[in-house]
Amino acid sequence: MIITDVQVRVFNHKTRRHSDSAGHAHPGPEHTVQQAMLTIRTEDGHEGHSFTAPEVARPHVIEKFVKKVLIGQDHRDRERLWQDLAHWQRGSAAQLTDRTLAVVDCALWDLAGRTLNQPVYKLIGGYRDKVLAYGSIMCGDEIEGGLATPEDYGRFAEKLVARGYKGIKLHTWMPPVSWAPDVRMDIKACAAVREAVGPNISLMLDAFHWYTRTEALELGRGLEKLGFDWIEEPMDEQSMSSYKWLSDQLDIPVVGPESAAGKHWHRAEWLKSEACDILRTGVNDVGGITPALKTMHLAESFGVQCEVHGNTAMNLHVVAATKNCRWYERGLLHPFLEYDDGFDYLNSLSDPMDSDGYVHVPDRPGLGEDINFDHIENNRVA
Numbered sequence: 157m158i159i160t161d162v163q164v165r166v167f168n169h170k171t172r173r174h175s176d177s178a179g180h181a182h183p184g185p186e187h188t189v190q191q192a193m194l195t196i197r198t199e200d201g202h203e204g205h206s207f208t209a210p211e212v213a214r215p216h217v218i219e220k221f222v223k224k225v226l227i228g229q230d231h232r233d234r235e236r237l238w239q240d241l242a243h244w245q246r247g248s249a250a251q252l253t254d255r256t257l258a259v260v261d262c263a264l265w266d267l268a269g270r271t272l273n274q275p276v277y278k279l280i281g282g283y284r285d286k287v288l289a290y291g292s293i294m295c296g297d298e299i300e301g302g303l304a305t306p307e308d309y310g311r312f313a314e315k316l317v318a319r320g321y322k323g324i325k326l327h328t329w330m331p332p333v334s335w336a337p338d339v340r341m342d343i344k345a346c347a348a349v350r351e352a353v354g355p356n357i358s359l360m361l362d363a364f365h366w367y368t369r370t371e372a373l374e375l376g377r378g379l380e381k382l383g384f385d386w387i388e389e390p391m392d393e394q395s396m397s398s399y400k401w402l403s404d405q406l407d408i409p410v411v412g413p414e415s416a417a418g419k420h421w422h423r424a425e426w427l428k429s430e431a432c433d434i435l436r437t438g439v440n441d442v443g444g445i446t447p448a449l450k451t452m453h454l455a456e457s458f459g460v461q462c463e464v465h466g467n468t469a470m471n472l473h474v475v476a477a478t479k480n481c482r483w484y485e486r487g488l489l490h491p492f493l494e495y496d497d498g499f500d501y502l503n504s505l506s507d508p509m510d511s512d513g514y515v516h517v518p519d520r521p522g523l524g525e526d527i528n529f530d531h532i533e534n535n536r537v538a
């Protein structure tokens with residue numbers, strides 16, 4: 157049970173996903189990018205793995221913080237190991253981030269599952285083994301036939317419903333798109349999608365993240381007329397009072413915070429201040445499965461739904477082990493990308509979805525990621 161090593165393998169893989177200057181994903185030509193797999197190993201040879209960006213698991217962070225906390229410890233003490241890393245963040249000169257806590261915590265959960273031959277959600281305490289997914293569409297673009305017009309969104313939404321999705325979330329146009337942001341265009345895209353899919357598909361909007369209060373209010377009122385389920389991150393989430401103001405004015409539920417720092421502690425303040433109607437968490441956003449579960453249970457104690465940000469196995473296991481979350485966020489999707497093709501370093505999808513729109517939690521041990529170890533070894537760069 158004692159941790160003897162923490163190893164990071166950096167490898168190349170191919171993708172058609174590109175990030176713009178604001179960090180949002182868009183399709184493009186196939187190119188090679190680097191990914192890191194962090195492995196935690198015990199004295200009896202068991203291993204747990206998790207994936208992240210190489211800079212999140214760079215040698216300085218692993219040697220100066222992660223190894224010092226983990227080596228020699230019982231891997232089953234996830235709560236204490238997480239607390240020790242979280243406490244060290246304050247004195248880390250901002251080098252030890254929530255993303256690093258997340259990849260370490262996920263590898264520890266994966267290690268526990270692989271050691272006991274159980275899926276993580278069953279170790280937590282399973283609530284369900286399948287969950288409805290909403291299709292989370294990429295941010296808009298200026299690509300001919302892509303997501304350049306409201307009609308493009310409408311056509312893509314029809315395809316997503318035909319694939320089986322019972323919910324769709326739009327991310328509309330944001331800079332660096334030349335004319336974005338534009339509230340009226342956002343509403344036109346949402347109207348085109350509602351027109352295309354009819355009244356029985358759940359729709360949500362995740363908008364430009366820096367609208368003013370009055371712009372967000374105009375947008376929210378437009379969504380109310382279209383019967384949308386929620387509005388997400390229309391303003392800077394560092395201004396909790398702006399969200400309190402918006403939530404008080406709108407009938408449509410306001411969801412957040414996604415990207416605000418502060419883990420479950422700050423999300424407790426959002427609930428106490430009634431700054432949102434639906435809370436939000438995400439394994440990468442709050443520093444792991446461990447704090448994501450704390451956030452889910454916090455929300456449940458207030459009778460509040462908490463929606464989980466992001467795809468991948470780590471978020472799926474949080475959803476599968478909790479009741480107060482309606483959806484799994486499957487994406488990000490685009491007409492020019494085939495999400496179901498997965499990744500070349502995984503042998504199969506971590507979030508397979510059936511034709512009725514249900515994602516089934518893999519019953520493989522740990523996080524259940526079907527890792528292609530040969531690909532990783534054959535494409536290693538560090």
Ligand SMILES: O=C(O)[C@H](O)[C@@H](O)[C@@H](O)C(=O)NO
Nearest residue numbers: 179180181292362414465466
């Ligand atoms: O960069 C972002 O805004 C998010 O990653 C976004 O693309 C998407 O993941 C999101 O906001 N989901 O709710």
Ligand SMILES: [Mg+2]
Nearest residue numbers: 362388389414
């Ligand atoms: Mg979001």
